[in-house]
Amino acid sequence: MSEWRYRDPSTGAVLVLNTQAVSDVFMEAGAPAVDRLAREGAAIARARVTPSAKKFIVNRPARRFPLESGQIKSSLSRKLSIPVALIVNNSRFASQQEVGSLSRVPTRPLGAAFDQLRRRRGVRGVVDAGDPIKAAAETVAAARPRKRRSRR
DSSP states (O other), X not given: OOEEEEEOTTTOOEEEEEHHHHHHXXXXXXXXHHHHHHHHHHHHHHXXXXXXXXXXXXXXXXXXXXXXXXXXXXXTGGGOEEEEEEEEEOOTTHXXXXXXXXXXXXXXXXXXXXXXXXXXXXXXXXXXOOHHHHHHHHHHHHHSOOOOOOOO
């Protein structure tokens, strides 16, 4: 049994928590909702791309993921797991779809899906793990020439 113990310094009382059981409850309660969001997000993203690119946008069903993150660091969060689902763009040109290029306007399929899902009531923690994509977007934006205004 994986467990987490907390001892109250003032009273000496000990709380013992079965982290495996709690993680199982999180998975059972959260996996269907997370899967539904991933399916809806993939459908939104598919609607933004050309028909030939639709097959590359898929969703992965919820899997166990450790709860600890940059914002949550504790001995308890290290032992708990929550459901996490993915929306994936497997296209070779996925980053160009998100950030554009010098010749094409970006379609932003995943960005649009994440933004639309974030706006829904009761949805928190939809994460766009696109830091490399954001860096590429800044590079492309910096490479684009600025429009000059004619002085008349």
